[in-house]
Amino acid sequence: MNSGRRKKIANLQDLADLAQVSRATASRALNNNPRIALETRQRLQALAHEHGYSINRRARDLRLQRNSVVSVVFMLDIRSQQNMSDLFFLDMLGGIADALAAKDYDLLLAHAPVIDAAKLADGRAMTQSDGIIFIGQERQHAQLNELADSNRPMVVWGHPVPDKRYVVVGSDNYNGGNQATRHLIDTGRKRIAFFGNTANPENAARFEGYRSALCDRGIAFDPSLHFDVPFTMESARDTITQLLSERTDFDAVVCVSDVVALAAISAVQRQGLSVPNDIAVTGYDDIGLAAYSSPTLTTVRQDIGRAGELLVETLLRMINGEACGDTALTTELVVRESTGQAQSS
Amino acid sequence: MNSGRRKKIANLQDLADLAQVSRATASRALNNNPRIALETRQRLQALAHEHGYSINRRARDLRLQRNSVVSVVFMLDIRSQQNMSDLFFLDMLGGIADALAAKDYDLLLAHAPVIDAAKLADGRAMTQSDGIIFIGQERQHAQLNELADSNRPMVVWGHPVPDKRYVVVGSDNYNGGNQATRHLIDTGRKRIAFFGNTANPENAARFEGYRSALCDRGIAFDPSLHFDVPFTMESARDTITQLLSERTDFDAVVCVSDVVALAAISAVQRQGLSVPNDIAVTGYDDIGLAAYSSPTLTTVRQDIGRAGELLVETLLRMINGEACGDTALTTELVVRESTGQAQSS
DNA sequence: CTGAAAGCGCTTACAG
DNA sequence: CTGAAAGCGCTTACAG
Numbered sequence: 001m002n003s004g005r006r007k008k009i010a011n012l013q014d015l016a017d018l019a020q021v022s023r024a025t026a027s028r029a030l031n032n033n034p035r036i037a038l039e040t041r042q043r044l045q046a047l048a049h050e051h052g053y054s055i056n057r058r059a060r061d062l063r064l065q066r067n068s069v070v071s072v073v074f075m076l077d078i079r080s081q082q083n084m085s086d087l088f089f090l091d092m093l094g095g096i097a098d099a100l101a102a103k104d105y106d107l108l109l110a111h112a113p114v115i116d117a118a119k120l121a122d123g124r125a126m127t128q129s130d131g132i133i134f135i136g137q138e139r140q141h142a143q144l145n146e147l148a149d150s151n152r153p154m155v156v157w158g159h160p161v162p163d164k165r166y167v168v169v170g171s172d173n174y175n176g177g178n179q180a181t182r183h184l185i186d187t188g189r190k191r192i193a194f195f196g197n198t199a200n201p202e203n204a205a206r207f208e209g210y211r212s213a214l215c216d217r218g219i220a221f222d223p224s225l226h227f228d229v230p231f232t233m234e235s236a237r238d239t240i241t242q243l244l245s246e247r248t249d250f251d252a253v254v255c256v257s258d259v260v261a262l263a264a265i266s267a268v269q270r271q272g273l274s275v276p277n278d279i280a281v282t283g284y285d286d287i288g289l290a291a292y293s294s295p296t297l298t299t300v301r302q303d304i305g306r307a308g309e310l311l312v313e314t315l316l317r318m319i320n321g322e323a324c325g326d327t328a329l330t331t332e333l334v335v336r337e338s339t340g341q342a343q344s345s
Numbered sequence: 346m347n348s349g350r351r352k353k354i355a356n357l358q359d360l361a362d363l364a365q366v367s368r369a370t371a372s373r374a375l376n377n378n379p380r381i382a383l384e385t386r387q388r389l390q391a392l393a394h395e396h397g398y399s400i401n402r403r404a405r406d407l408r409l410q411r412n413s414v415v416s417v418v419f420m421l422d423i424r425s426q427q428n429m430s431d432l433f434f435l436d437m438l439g440g441i442a443d444a445l446a447a448k449d450y451d452l453l454l455a456h457a458p459v460i461d462a463a464k465l466a467d468g469r470a471m472t473q474s475d476g477i478i479f480i481g482q483e484r485q486h487a488q489l490n491e492l493a494d495s496n497r498p499m500v501v502w503g504h505p506v507p508d509k510r511y512v513v514v515g516s517d518n519y520n521g522g523n524q525a526t527r528h529l530i531d532t533g534r535k536r537i538a539f540f541g542n543t544a545n546p547e548n549a550a551r552f553e554g555y556r557s558a559l560c561d562r563g564i565a566f567d568p569s570l571h572f573d574v575p576f577t578m579e580s581a582r583d584t585i586t587q588l589l590s591e592r593t594d595f596d597a598v599v600c601v602s603d604v605v606a607l608a609a610i611s612a613v614q615r616q617g618l619s620v621p622n623d624i625a626v627t628g629y630d631d632i633g634l635a636a637y638s639s640p641t642l643t644t645v646r647q648d649i650g651r652a653g654e655l656l657v658e659t660l661l662r663m664i665n666g667e668a669c670g671d672t673a674l675t676t677e678l679v680v681r682e683s684t685g686q687a688q689s690s
Numbered sequence: 691c692t693g694a695a696a697g698c699g700c701t702t703a704c705a706g
Numbered sequence: 707c708t709g710a711a712a713g714c715g716c717t718t719a720c721a722g
Contacts, residue, residue, distance in 0.1 A: 011715055022693045027717055037691060057473050058407050059715035062698050067403070072454075074442075090435040094419075097456040106469065107454045109417075111442040124451065128402050233637050266639060289634065292578050294611060356699055367709045372701055382707060404699035407714050 009051040018051075019044055030055060070100055070315060071108045071125035075136035088285050088304060089135055092157070095308020096133060103316060105130070116143075126152065131315045133157070141201070153318035155311055159201040160326045167318065168326045169311050173202050176300040176331035177209025180254050180282040183298070183333055185217045188342030189252035189280055193225040195240070195264060196256025200231075203256045206284065210254050225250055229260055236263035244271045251279055251342060258283035258290050258299055265293065265338065276340040286334055295337030302329045354396040363396075364389055375400060415445055415660060416453045416470035420481035433630050433649060434480055437502070440653020441478060448661060450475070461488075471497065476660045478502070486546070498663035500656055504546040505671045512663065513671045514656050518547050521645040521676035522554025525599050525627040528643070528678055530562045533687030534597035534625055538570040540585070540609060541601025545576075548601045551629065555599050570595055574605055581608035589616045596624055596687060603628035603635050603644055610638065610683065621685040631679055640682035647674045 009015050016026040021040065028036045029044035048054065061068050076089065093109075100107045110125040120126055120143075131153035134144060141161050148154060148166040160168045184192050192214065198204040207226070214221050227243060230236050236259065244267055255261035261283030265275050275281050275295055283290060286301035307329055314324050354360050361371040366385065373381045374389035393399065406413050421434065445452045455470040465471055465488075476498035479489060486506050493499060493511040505513045529537050537559065543549040552571070559566050572588060575581050581604065589612055600606035606628030610620050620626050620640055628635060631646035652674055659669050 054472050056715050058403055062403050063716045094456055097454055109442055109452045109454045127399050401699050408700045
């Protein structure tokens with residue numbers, strides 16, 4: 001008759017005592033090691049479950065010299081709702097979380113709006129994880145390169161910049177920009193502007209796609225139709241409103257993001273013009289709202305949940321010592337109301 | 346002459362060897378223990394920094410019998426952009442991340458769209474962290490109660506339900522609903538509808554605030570003006586469009602969220618009516634887009650970054666053994682274009 | 691098929 | 707002011 005049967009099982013030793021086996025056997029049983037008799041394994045596993053015991057991962061990982069942790073570093077300021085495309089990143093975060101969970105890795109979330117390479121290199125995200133995923137490459141390229149030199153597994157969401165020393169997963173930005181522009185040309189637009197700041201590598205590639213689409217269709221590129229527009233909703237609308245009050249000698253605009261596109265639509269409408277009748281507009285990202293604006297937004301979509309998975313797959317391969325190349329996700333043009341057939345000309 | 350001066354410092358022993366002290370002294374020095382000579386401390390700290398060594402948290406935490414980890418469980422499906430108010434949660438996540446970092450806790454992110462109490466109770470989020478923050482109370486109240494019985498520190502973002510056994514931090518929903526409704530009455534609206542599903546406790550409280558505002562101003566509550574509307578943008582617009590085709594015998598509507606409000610505006614406009622001239626609309630949350638819709642949206646705002654901090658503060662107090670009560674965040678009405686003064690009547 | 695023992699990297703009471 | 711030793715909870719080569 002065992003007394004104290006309901007005693008709290010706090011560690012492997014307690015469980016082993018209860019089952020009348022050694023700690024080693026208990027460990028093997030819980031890890032389903034085939035060297036242990038099946039019956040013993042099942043008995044131990046049932047016992048563990050019954051008493052709500054599960055292996056202490058901290059101790060296991062210490063012993064196994066690993067972390068089972070992947071850090072995700074958000075290099076955007078997520079504490080401001082200005083940048084609507086953050087929504088896009090939440091979706092990606094969900095994809096990453098699910099993919100990591102499937103591989104039994106923990107997701108350590110770090111928020112580092114301004115990346116301080118030296119500080120980050122010393123920090124936990126870097127030193128106590130098996131690898132890192134960086135979200136929001138933006139203009140922090142130099143610091144990322146610096147971190148890459150530490151030779152720890154890392155992968156960055158963004159666009160491959162020529163002298164980068166890290167692995168990148170991102171959208172096929174060139175093709176995305178190209179698709180949007182071709183669609184506008186094909187629906188009869190003649191003077192197509194480009195809205196967006198091309199200091200950002202992703203935007204620069206979208207811009208290249210735009211230029212070559214024009215070229216392919218025999219339309220001369222007019223540099224005066226490239227307008228630098230801020231990335232946030234707030235300033236984008238002001239800038240575009242200002243711009244439209246000065247000139248509207250274009251019949252379409254390719255925007256670098258849905259946020260910018262929505263700002264553009266709003267500004268065009270305030271100017272008393274119609275989208276798409278007077279000016280057609282395309283976005284990029286296909287955020288949830290794109291299907292619900294008035295008019296609904298034609299945009300370049302990518303499977304962002306899949307992007308999260310891909311980031312994880314790539315990182316895990318690197319953790320396992322494989323060499324990995326960059327990946328560009330396929331883009332797809334989603335045609336909605338903001339780009340109807342050109343009316344005149 | 347030390348040879349191998351650039352040898353990799355992998356642990357405390359290496360550092361101690363290099364500095365010609367014992368492991369114990371090295372440990373105390375890095376933890377800035379005043380029992381160690383100041384000079385020794387500084388020397389060791391400099392050495393650690395120089396060689397890029399930092400204490401292995403896994404080992405430290407194992408020894409210290411703690412985790413230094415807080416789990417954040419997202420009970421929403423973040424992998425779908427339908428629910429625009431997710432944006433709201435990303436912002437909250439930022440607040441949580443920053444508050445935890447300030448307290449030297451790691452943030453373990455778990456995505457559990459459908460919460461399985463039994464599974465979660467066994468899982469890492471629960472067993473290997475010092476406490477848990479749940480985001481997205483919604484209708485998972487029963488499971489949360491079940492988890493609460495494990496007596497582990499946990500705090501939930503949501504609304505205090507009568508028989509709950511967990512600590513809640515949330516918006517002052519009653520007051521929020523009340524503010525919005527009073528504002529509509531004060532600007533001359535007579536027949537004010539309510540859009541939203543009140544099975545959700547937060548929404549139910551907002552509804553109560555709406556009802557009592559009517560009552561206070563001597564307006565009879567008309568149950569036929571309460572419409573159940575789905576929470577997602579997609580279905581909300583369809584439902585409201587359908588609704589408006591049947592009846593429009595109201596001149597204002599209090600919506601349970603900005604998402605619903607934006608859907609409502611869009612549906613009203615499709616009906617050929619004007620917001621706010623024919624129907625005024627209020628939202629809830631003040632998501633980034635609220636300031637950029639057409640018309641811009643009058644809504645109930647709460648300081649969501651502060652909400653994140655509050656969740657963390659509360660949880661940390663519980664981890665330290667304090668008993669904690671619920672907290673309701675102050676709400677603030679932000680008046681924009683969607684609720685101009687009533688034109689007629 | 692199972693167990694005794696060593697050791698992952700740390701911290702701290704105890705001793706000096 | 708500093709060190710030797712024990713131990714946090716686990717896993718695994720080695721031995722039987």
